[in-house]
Amino acid sequence: MKKQITTDYEVLTPSELTPAEQQLVDLASRATFRSYAPYSNFRVGAAIRLSDGAIVTGANQENVAYPSGTCAERTACFYAHAEHPDARFEAIAIAARGTDGQPLADPISPCGACRQSLMQYEVLAGSPVEVLLVGRDTIYRLPSIRSLLPFAFTSL
DSSP states (O other), rough: OOOOOOOOOOOOOOOGOOHHHHHHHHHHHHGGOOOBBBTTOOOEEEEEEETTTEEEEOOOOOOOSGGGOOHHHHHHHHHHHOOOOOOEEEEEEEEOOOOSSBSSOOOOOOOOOHHHHHHHHHHHSOOOEEEEHHHHHHEEEEGGGGGGGGGGGOOO
């Protein structure tokens, strides 16, 4: 039996975002300037809105021992939960700048490790966490982390 997985998402322009979404996108974009990426020059920023009203940002941090670095999404989600353990994730925006220092034209998506880490916080929230993948002129809006990881590992 053959089956198919599909993902619903919206393609938006910045002017179509709600003010709350635009704030998240702006903060994720600004976070790219706090990236430490001397090896790849690929600078990623993430911003997470929490149920207590806080917004936490993170940026990728590279290390000469390459696997020891951390992606922007995991930097933000681990810090968010450590500092706001009772708050639940509501939305995340992810933006990047390329090796030329300019915002990427097309939206990027989290790596597999970040998808799995973020999925854990969606499970903890007990409700979908909206995802905004940011490009220079285009933003993808997905209804949840599960949209990025349909066969998520969620329990032992």
